[in-house]
Amino acid sequence: MExxxxxxxxxxxxxxxxxxxAYVVFVVLLVVYVxxxxxxxxxxxxxxxxxxxxxxxxxxxxxxxxxGSETPLASHxxxxxxxxx
Amino acid sequence: MYGKGLKPLSIATVAMLALSLSLVFFxxxxxxxxxxxQKIFYLHVPLAIVALVGFVAGxxxxxxHLRTDNRKWDAYxxxxxxxxxxxxxxxxxxxxxWAKASWGHWWVWDEPTLVSFLIVFLLYATYYPFRYAIxxxxxxxxxxxVFAVTAGAFVPLNFMAVRMAQSLVHPRTFATAEGGMPGExxxxxxxxxxxxxxxxxxxxxxxxxxxxxxxxxKRLRRALDAPVAGGGSRIAPEVS
Numbered sequence: 082m083e084x085x086x087x088x089x090x091x092x093x094x095x096x097x098x099x100x101x102x103a104y105v106v107f108v109v110l111l112v113v114y115v116x117x118x119x120x121x122x123x124x125x126x127x128x129x130x131x132x133x134x135x136x137x138x139x140x141x142x143x144x145x146x147x148x149g150s151e152t153p154l155a156s157h158x159x160x161x162x163x164x165x166x
Numbered sequence: 167m168y169g170k171g172l173k174p175l176s177i178a179t180v181a182m183l184a185l186s187l188s189l190v191f192f193x194x195x196x197x198x199x200x201x202x203x204q205k206i207f208y209l210h211v212p213l214a215i216v217a218l219v220g221f222v223a224g225x226x227x228x229x230x231h232l233r234t235d236n237r238k239w240d241a242y243x244x245x246x247x248x249x250x251x252x253x254x255x256x257x258x259x260x261x262x263x264w265a266k267a268s269w270g271h272w273w274v275w276d277e278p279t280l281v282s283f284l285i286v287f288l289l290y291a292t293y294y295p296f297r298y299a300i301x302x303x304x305x306x307x308x309x310x311x312v313f314a315v316t317a318g319a320f321v322p323l324n325f326m327a328v329r330m331a332q333s334l335v336h337p338r339t340f341a342t343a344e345g346g347m348p349g350e351x352x353x354x355x356x357x358x359x360x361x362x363x364x365x366x367x368x369x370x371x372x373x374x375x376x377x378x379x380x381x382x383x384k385r386l387r388r389a390l391d392a393p394v395a396g397g398g399s400r401i402a403p404e405v406s
Contacts, residue, residue, distance in 0.1 A: 096201055096202040096203045096267060097202060099203060099206070099263050099264070099266065099267035100202060100203065100205045100206055100267075102263050103206045103209055103210070103259075103260040103263045103264065104209060106256065106259045106260060106263070107209055107213070107256050107260065110252065110255065110256050110259075111365075114252060114369070118372060118373065118376060121376050121380070122376055122379075124380075125376065125379050125380050125383055128380075128383045128384075128387070129379075129383050131387070132383055132386050132387050132390060135387070135390045135391070136390055139390060
């Protein structure tokens with residue numbers, strides 16, 4: 082804190098807007114990346130909820146008498162493939 | 167598995183970024199030649215170094231993938247390259263802003279350091295179409311690894327070639343005839359470099375965690391969708 086209060090005022094003249102521009106670009110890129118990743122994480126959460134619902138349905142189907150456990154539950158979709166790279 | 171330690175790593179990254187920004191603007195002295203513009207150096211150069219090291223790391227992970235055939239290393243290689251390409255975009259934009267402020271031009275074509283970085287960046291920009299042009303996942307991973315190894319070897323060669331090409335336009339910060347940077351600037355630079363390295367590591371870990379979670383959810387879904395035969399679990403063991 083002592084460093085902050087003892088520091089001279091920043092020379093925000095002509096050079097200041099270039100320096101600010103460079104740092105703002107960096108922050109914007111970072112925020113855009115984090116926003117994209119947040120959307121991705123939300124999608125994973127949604128998929129996880131779907132999977133939990135399928136598991137619950139399957140569990141109920143197995144527990145109910147006269148109903149087999151071979152139901153493929155195709156209505157929920159296949160979900161795509163392997164490592165998501 | 168990838169998410170282990172992500173929280174303390176994120177906290178350390180934010181703390182280090184805050185420290186380095188404080189040092190840049192309130193501790194490091196103004197450069198005698200460039201003045202306040204030189205503050206871009208503490209952002210641009212660490213980003214460039216971390217991006218290039220990240221490309222090389224992508225090549226090293228690709229070697230591990232080719233040797234072991236473990237898809238984990240392919241994911242590491244892919245994510246390393248992906249984050250380094252994002253850092254590369256930041257390097258090019260911040261470099262252009264610095265060039266405009268110092269030299270009066272957004273880009274200088276006869277400066278080997280700039281052009282060589284652009285070549286490396288464009289080389290890695292072709293990684294995505296190259297990778298996704300192949301449908302078979304095993305072949306895709308194998309070919310992408312070969313690409314990552316070849317391009318990763320090109321990065322240090324390119325760096326050495328540029329160093330050998332003597333240029334007076336782009337400053338040589340660490341080994342000048344005048345003796346390099348003063349102590350305060352060097353300390354600030356090293357903190358900025360550490361902050362960028364931590365940021366790169368955090369983003370790589372974050373993306374790997376998301377990819378791993380997504381892959382596991384898909385495997386679970388496939389296992390649940392498939393008819394159960396013999397009562398055993400069809401859920402594949404987790405790939406670390």
